[in-house]
Amino acid sequence: MRVTVWGENVHEHRDRPVRERYPDGMHGAVAAALADRLGPGHHVRTATLQEPEHGLTADVLADTDVLTWWGHAAHDEVDDAVVARVHDRVLAGMGLVALHSAHYSKIFRALMGTSCTLRWRNDGETELLWTVDPAHPIAAGVPHPLRLPAHEMYGEHFDIPQPDELVFISSFAGGEVFRSGCCFTRGAGRIFYFSPGDQEYPIYHHPDVQRVIANAVRWAAPAGGTGAAPRNRHAPLHWYDGEAAR
Amino acid sequence: MRVTVWGENVHEHRDRPVRERYPDGMHGAVAAALADRLGPGHHVRTATLQEPEHGLTADVLADTDVLTWWGHAAHDEVDDAVVARVHDRVLAGMGLVALHSAHYSKIFRALMGTSCTLRWRNDGETELLWTVDPAHPIAAGVPHPLRLPAHEMYGEHFDIPQPDELVFISSFAGGEVFRSGCCFTRGAGRIFYFSPGDQEYPIYHHPDVQRVIANAVRWAAPAGGTGAAPRNRHAPLHWYDGEAAR
C-alpha cells in the first residue's frame, strides 16, 4: 500500500504552539503514525502545499493508493488544477481520508457536492466519539467511546450527503452532536471523513485516533486496484460477447 | 388518513404519577395531539393491550393507514399472532410509528431483524435532538435543537440496521448520543422510530414532540395505498405483455 499524507503546513510555521506540538509538522505526525501502524511492506510519504504542484504531481498520484488530507488556513491557495487531478484520481480508485478542517477543502467539497458547512466553537471541550457501526473495519479495536479530553467543537447540521456508512457520532460537553466518522464511495474511490484533529490540541498523538486513521487507510485502499477515470462509452449491441472487460 | 394509536396502557394503571400525567392514557394523549394536528378529514382511534386481540383485529388493521405503537412493561404479553398480522400489514403498506420503548417490542424487533438493544439510564437528564436531514418532511418546522429538559437516556450502540434515512440524533447531559429519529422502509411499509416518550416525563404534551409525530404519520402513510402482503410469484416468460400489474 502506498500512502501519501498531505499537509497544508501553514500553522506549523505561523503558530509556535503548533510547531512545538508537531515538530515534524502535523503531516509528519500522521505519516509517522501510519508508517508505524501499517508496518513493513507499505510506503508512506508526505506532500505539502508549499511544494511544486503541492507535491501532488501526476506521478505521485499515480503512485498513491490512499491520500490523507489536512488543510485549514489556506484552502483557497490550493490550485484548481491539482484539485481536479486529485478528483479524477479518486474517481479512478484512489482512497481519500479527509481529516478535521479538510471538511472545507476544495477537494472534499467537490467530491461531496454540498457546502460541507457546519457549526463550530473552539472552547477546548471534551469530545466523545461513539461507534454506531461496530461491524465496520474502521471501528476495529476502537474504544467506545473514544475520549478526547479537549477539542474544538464541530456541530450539526453538517451539510454533507447522507454517508454511505456512518461509523462515529461525537458529542461535546456543550451538548452538540456531530457525524464525526463518515464513509463515502465516489466513482471507484473510497472516502473517509474523520473530524478529530484541530491544530491546537495534540490529537494526532492520541493512540486511538491513530488507530482509526490506520484502519481508514486500510479500508480506503482500492481492493481491485486503481484504473482510468470513468468516461462515457458507446456500447454496441452485445459488446460484451467476446470481451471480459470492465 | 386513518390512524390507530396503540398503547400498552399498563403504567397508567399501575403508577399513579403516570395516570396523573396522562389521565386519558399515553395513547389518549398521542391520539388527541394527532387529531388536533392532522385536522379534519382524518380519523384517529386508539387500541390497547387489554382489548380482545389487543384491539388490532384484521378489520381494524385493514382500516388503518398508519399505526403508532408504545409499549414497555408488557412486550411479552403481546400475542404472536397479532404481531404476525401487524407485520404482514406493514409489508403490505401500512405505516408504523414506533415510540420510545417500542424499540424492544416484538413487532419492531421482527421488522428490524436485530436485537434493538441499547444503553439506558433514567436520571432525568436534558436531551437535545439535532436535525441531521433538514430536507426531511419529518423535520419540517422542528426546532434545532429540540430540547427536552428531563428525559430518560437512551444511548449507543443502538442495535438497529442502518436507517434508510437518519433524521435526528440526540445528545444527553451525561455525554451519550443516540439515533433518535430513524426511517426505514420494509416491504411497502414505512417505519419511523422516534425515541422520546418515557412515561415518567410529560413528553407527549410537548408541542414539538407532537409536531414530529404528526409529521411522521403523514410521512408513513402509504402514498400508493396498501395492497396485499408480498408473496413469491411464478412469472411466465413475458408475463408483462398484456398486463399493467404490479
Added chain:
Amino acid sequence: MRVTVWGENVHEHRDRPVRERYPDGMHGAVAAALADRLGPGHHVRTATLQEPEHGLTADVLADTDVLTWWGHAAHDEVDDAVVARVHDRVLAGMGLVALHSAHYSKIFRALMGTSCTLRWRNDGETELLWTVDPAHPIAAGVPHPLRLPAHEMYGEHFDIPQPDELVFISSFAGGEVFRSGCCFTRGAGRIFYFSPGDQEYPIYHHPDVQRVIANAVRWAAPAGGTGAAPRNRHAPLHWYDGEAAR
C-alpha cells in the same frame, strides 16, 4: 408549488423530427404535462438556454420550489455563474428533477461530485423500468414494469453516488441494466434523476412517464420551505438557550 421547467431547446431548432415531435419544445411538453397533472393552485413556467441568464435569474429561482432540467447538446454553453446559483438554491431547499441526458449537465455533476458517465447506445430498444421501492411516493400508480417500446440505452456502470433511495431499475433488450430512477438529498434540497427522455422518441408524451415526473416534482418540493444557503457558523457555548433557530 412553483415549478420551473428548464429546456436546453437546441434539438428542437436543429432537428426537424424533434420539432415535429415536440412542437412546443420538449420543455413545453413537460410543462404542459405537469400543469395538467399537478392541477390548479400550482404554477408551472418554462425557461430555456437562449434566454438572458438562461431564464434562471435570481428572482426566478427565488420563486421556484422545484426545477426540472433537460440538456444534451449544449451542456458547455450553460454559464458557470448560473450553475453556481442553481447549486446554491438546491442546497437551500429547491428540488431538482434531472431528466435523461441531464446526467451529464454541469449542475447534476456538481451536485453528485462524480463523473456521471455511463454506457450508451441509440438503437431504439425496448426499455423496461422496474420498481424496486414500491413504498416510494414517486412509484405511486406506476405500472410494474413501465414499458418504453423504443428508447436509447443507458447502461451501467453509471458513475453516481449510491442513491439515497433507488426507485427504478431499467433493463434493455440488449441486456444492459441501469439505475433509472434515483433519489438524492443534498443540503436541504431533494434531487431525482430519471433517465427516460431521449429527444428521438416521444417519451414525454407517455402517460406513465408523465406520472413519474409529476410524482417526482411533488416529492422534491421542500417540505419545510426553502431557506438561505448553508454556511459555517460560530456557535457560542449554549447558543441554543433562548433561541429556537435552525
Added chain:
Amino acid sequence: MRVTVWGENVHEHRDRPVRERYPDGMHGAVAAALADRLGPGHHVRTATLQEPEHGLTADVLADTDVLTWWGHAAHDEVDDAVVARVHDRVLAGMGLVALHSAHYSKIFRALMGTSCTLRWRNDGETELLWTVDPAHPIAAGVPHPLRLPAHEMYGEHFDIPQPDELVFISSFAGGEVFRSGCCFTRGAGRIFYFSPGDQEYPIYHHPDVQRVIANAVRWAAPAGGTGAAPRNRHAPLHWYDGEAAR
C-alpha cells in the same frame, strides 16, 4: 478465517442430475472452491441439514467466522432453535453469505424482517450480472458483466430492505432485473446475499461465481472479531470514566 459451508443437501439425494453435477454435494463444491481460493491458513468445513442440530452446534458456530447458507426444498425443516442460535451469532459478528434460494430461508428472513419474496421462472435464460459499485471488494476482479449462459430467473420486486451496499444487478433474457448482490450489516455481523446458484445449473463450478463468493467471505469476516450478542445495558452516569469497554 474459519468458514462453515452449510448445505441443505436434499436435491443431491433426490435428483440424479444434481448429484451428477455435484458429486460431493453443492456444499462440497462451494467448500472446495473456497478452500482453494482462500488459500492456506484458513479453515473451511461443511455442515448439512441431516446432521444433529444441522451441524450447527454452539461449538461449531463459536468456531465459525463466516457461514455460507444454501437451502431450497426444506426451509421448514430447519429447527427454530438452530435458527435463533445462528441469528444471535450473526448479531455478535459472524458473517453470513446467503446463496440463491436462501433468500427464503428462515435465517435470512429473520435477519431482513421482510417477506424476501420475489418473482421467478426456471427457463434456463441467460443472466448477466452488472457491477454497480466497482469500488466494492466483493466486485474485485469480477468481469462486467458476469455471464451465466443459463439460469433460473429471479425478478423484482425482491422484498428486502434497501441494501446497505448494492453491488450487482442482474438482467435476464426475458427482461426482468434483480438485485443479485446485496450487502447488509445487522448487529456486528455482515451479510451478503448472492442470487446465483440454482441446483439445475453448474453455477458453483463457474470461476467468476466462485471468485465472488470468496470475495464475499473475506468481506463478511468480522474485522474486530466476534463478541457476545448485544443486550440492553444500564449505564450509570459517566460509566465510561475509568473504562475502555465496548
